[in-house]
Amino acid sequence: MKNKKTIYKKNENFLKYEELSWKKISELDKDKTVFFLPISPMEEHGPHLPVGTDLLIISDAVKEAIKTLNSKKPEFTCILMPAVPLGFCKFNTDFPGSISISSKIIRDIIFSIGSSLGEHGFKYFVVCTYHMALGHLRGIYSAINKLESKYNMKTVEPWGPYFYNNMVQEREPKLGFDTSKEVHACFRETSVMKYQYPYLVDESYRNLQSIYRDLNSPRLIGKKFKDIGLSEGYIGSPARADADYGRWFFSETVNMLASATLDLISGKKKGELPGNIQKTMKAMFWQ
């Protein structure tokens, strides 16, 4: 589409899917258009963070990543799709606020959206989630595999491989405590929210005791949070949250989304989930 700049809104340099007509969509260069889909559930995030934490962070990060891509690859058009507030989080539906959608439905949603693009010859689709539950990723990854084999679409979910290969621990500034057990509504998420949405972080976070669980341990799979002693709904040490770290972590997320997309369009090999994570994910029942 030659005149993409003319439909950018003031102060925004990306296109929103819902604002385009079919005509404008049909004029896009199929080989040079990338669609971004933010998707994460409404899910309890401890007593101190909002249920939309994952969706808010990932949606903001995608917008920033698109700005980076527009300057690095101006010949490409990036389209932001409306954020989907859905995901699998059955394990903490014992708290009000969590809405869990089955892995199968997540798969069908991603596949339906991707295939609607693939049917019209579009080639690049980036599924953006901050929610790392394996039941959620199972739905996403089985949709991605189906899309790639059926439509020859290049599709990626950038955060899972980054997160599960412990890249964040390798790259983050030294903190003086073990960050490998920060899992949910934890030090990291509370820090990003303090940076991005300070008015949405309840001050009670300062008094929350550290608590740790390995949710992917076979012993805990299938159990709900309260059954494994997570009475407040967080895993990690939110009391340590720090807005400066939040700024680093947010920009790391932005850079990672942008670089995974650059790799995708330049045909580089995608990051992969580690073997043990793939094995656990595949062994889970569809639920």
Ligand SMILES: [Zn+2]
């Ligand atoms: Zn989260």
